[in-house]
Amino acid sequence: MNRYDTFGRRLFVVGNYTFLALTAILCLLPFINLLATSLSGSTAVAAGDVKFLPIDFNWKSYEFVMKSEQFARALWVSVERVVLGVGVNMFLTILAAYSLSKERRNFKWRGMYAWFFFVTILFSGGLIPWYVVISKTGLIDSIWALILPGALPVFNVIVLLNFFRGLPKELEEAAFMDGASHWTVLWRIFTPLSKPALATLALFCIVNHWNSWFEGLILMNRTEHYPLQSYLQTIIINPENFISMARGEYSDLLNFVNARTSRAAQLFVGTLPILLVYPFLQKYFTSGLVLGSVKG
Amino acid sequence: MLLPSVIVVLIYSYLPMVGLFIAFQKFNPAHLFSSPWVGFDNFKYVYYMPGSMQILWNTLTIALFKIVGMIVVPVTFALLLNEVGKSLFKKSFQTLIYLPNFLSWIIMGGVLIDILSPSDGIVNQALGLVGIKPIYFLGDPFWFPITMIVSDIWKGFGFGTVIYLAALTSIDPSLYESARVDGANRWKQTLFITLPGIMPIIILMSVLSLGNVLNAGFDQIFNLYSASVYETGDIIDTFVYRLGIEQTQYSPATAIGLFKSVVSFTLISISYYLASRFADYRIF
Numbered sequence: 233m234n235r236y237d238t239f240g241r242r243l244f245v246v247g248n249y250t251f252l253a254l255t256a257i258l259c260l261l262p263f264i265n266l267l268a269t270s271l272s273g274s275t276a277v278a279a280g281d282v283k284f285l286p287i288d289f290n291w292k293s294y295e296f297v298m299k300s301e302q303f304a305r306a307l308w309v310s311v312e313r314v315v316l317g318v319g320v321n322m323f324l325t326i327l328a329a330y331s332l333s334k335e336r337r338n339f340k341w342r343g344m345y346a347w348f349f350f351v352t353i354l355f356s357g358g359l360i361p362w363y364v365v366i367s368k369t370g371l372i373d374s375i376w377a378l379i380l381p382g383a384l385p386v387f388n389v390i391v392l393l394n395f396f397r398g399l400p401k402e403l404e405e406a407a408f409m410d411g412a413s414h415w416t417v418l419w420r421i422f423t424p425l426s427k428p429a430l431a432t433l434a435l436f437c438i439v440n441h442w443n444s445w446f447e448g449l450i451l452m453n454r455t456e457h458y459p460l461q462s463y464l465q466t467i468i469i470n471p472e473n474f475i476s477m478a479r480g481e482y483s484d485l486l487n488f489v490n491a492r493t494s495r496a497a498q499l500f501v502g503t504l505p506i507l508l509v510y511p512f513l514q515k516y517f518t519s520g521l522v523l524g525s526v527k528g
Numbered sequence: 529m530l531l532p533s534v535i536v537v538l539i540y541s542y543l544p545m546v547g548l549f550i551a552f553q554k555f556n557p558a559h560l561f562s563s564p565w566v567g568f569d570n571f572k573y574v575y576y577m578p579g580s581m582q583i584l585w586n587t588l589t590i591a592l593f594k595i596v597g598m599i600v601v602p603v604t605f606a607l608l609l610n611e612v613g614k615s616l617f618k619k620s621f622q623t624l625i626y627l628p629n630f631l632s633w634i635i636m637g638g639v640l641i642d643i644l645s646p647s648d649g650i651v652n653q654a655l656g657l658v659g660i661k662p663i664y665f666l667g668d669p670f671w672f673p674i675t676m677i678v679s680d681i682w683k684g685f686g687f688g689t690v691i692y693l694a695a696l697t698s699i700d701p702s703l704y705e706s707a708r709v710d711g712a713n714r715w716k717q718t719l720f721i722t723l724p725g726i727m728p729i730i731i732l733m734s735v736l737s738l739g740n741v742l743n744a745g746f747d748q749i750f751n752l753y754s755a756s757v758y759e760t761g762d763i764i765d766t767f768v769y770r771l772g773i774e775q776t777q778y779s780p781a782t783a784i785g786l787f788k789s790v791v792s793f794t795l796i797s798i799s800y801y802l803a804s805r806f807a808d809y810r811i812f
Contacts, residue, residue, distance in 0.1 A: 256624045280648030327529040357544025358785025381540040443632035499638040
């Protein structure tokens with residue numbers, strides 16, 4: 233080290249490391265506890281013995297959850313929502329960002345349209361009119377209710393249009409000289425060059441669609457149409473429901489599973505996709521976010 | 529190329545704004561265009577409703593504490609983390625604290641209910657070890673708002689920390705060099721170089737969070753509250769949900785929604801103006 237390395241400094245460094253390490257562990261412990269609960273025997277959980285290591289290790293609660301028709305259906309709705317939703321989101325975002333990234337001399341109404349979209353971030357009709365509009369357009373109980381109302385993520389459009397503007401003008405000018413249309417320029421030049429930005433935004437959309445629960449809860453009248461998070465919401469409030477519904481069907485498993493272990497297992501399955509995309513998220517998000525939200 | 533987006537936004541964002549007129553009606557969904565007009569009666573009705581001022585107060589206090597915490601905590605952690613030389617430790621710490629940002633409040637809610645349970649949650653078990661009686665974090669009107677503020681900061685502080693840390697790396701290292709030559713110790717360097725260095729970002733983030741004063745966190749509170757903590761935990765958004773969706777009182781609920789939208793719009797506009805004026809922040 234160097235000559236500024238006093239005793240106080242060393243004390244601080246040790247304290248700092250310890251404090252940060254403890255914080256990190258504190259952030260992690262609840263999830264370890266959840267995982268341990270999901271992998272433990274029901275009697276140990278009911279007795280409150282399970283802390284950070286599973287007791288009577290078994291996969292029964294996962295088996296139980298996976299056999300549940302309701303859970304599988306909700307999982308399917310979520311997957312469907314993510315695939316359709318992200319597709320629509322990205323398509324509209326790219327189209328909108330491309331048009332809005334043009335200079336005013338090429339696109340006269342640019343400013344007006346930019347504000348047209350931007351206002352929706354600033355002001356909204358609120359819950360009730362939103363609900364009334366969706367129900368009047370006949371989307372209730374359809375998967376499109378979860379996709380169309382949020383089809384254009386305006387914040388993402390802003391990030392992408394700023395990215396598009398940073399691309400060298402000469403590229404598109406050269407393409408136009410060669411007789412390319414806007415359509416070709418967009419899909420052959422802009423999109424391939426924006427892969428990092430597009431990946432970031434797609435991940436935003438995935439997380440967003442996967443995590444939303446409120447729309448499912450109020451726009452779906454029938455619980456069969458609930459996406460996973462909406463369904464999990466009902467489980468959190470009333471974990472006993474799930475057990476009592478399954479009673480009889482898988483009574484052999486119920487000796488090993490109770491409301492808490494099955495809930496923990498379901499929550500974990502609900503977290504899994506996020507944990508899987510997280511490594512990619514991390515890689516792009518930090519730079520993407522700082523780029524989009526701070527530099528502007 | 530803009531046409532599909534324009535149509536979708538027109539229907540699902542602008543039509544609801546037009547729909548705000550039901551705040552001035554005695555709205556009946558069966559007669560969409562022929563409900564009687566009642567002027568500001570719905571606003572008066574909500575204003576005189578018992579507890580409505582308490583709800584506004586709950587919203588403001590919870591939101592303000594969250595806003596302040598979301599600045600102080602991440603800045604503190606970014607500064608502490610900046611003192612850490614080993615990059616592997618730094619990286620893994622960031623990874624861990626950043627993760628909960630991407631989990632939904634459903635998952636986080638499930639985790640919190642589990643660990644905060646007064647009978648067998650690990651938090652109360654740990655408190656028991658040091659002789660503290662079990663605390664009913666989610667069922668006690670005193671503890672509920674505190675639990676909401678702390679757990680929200682717990683979930684979200686990683687995001688801010690990452691932003692501030694990114695800002696820290698852009699500070700010119702030669703500044704530290706010359707400060708050291710002048711005999712400034714680490715503390716003085718932090719105080720006079722590091723903090724002023726990230727001040728623009730701190731100001732920007734604070735200003736932008738101003739628009740959230742009426743958003744105390746619907747997702748979180750809706751999933752964790754119960755009738756026993758309405759007194760201190762009910763916020764505008766949860767109240768609108770119960771009034772409008774559960775009790776189908778569309779017009780009063782829309783009136784509150786309109787009030788909230790107008791106030792938020794004003795605050796966000798002011799904060800964007802301030803951000804562009806003082807921090808050179810532009811949206812496009």
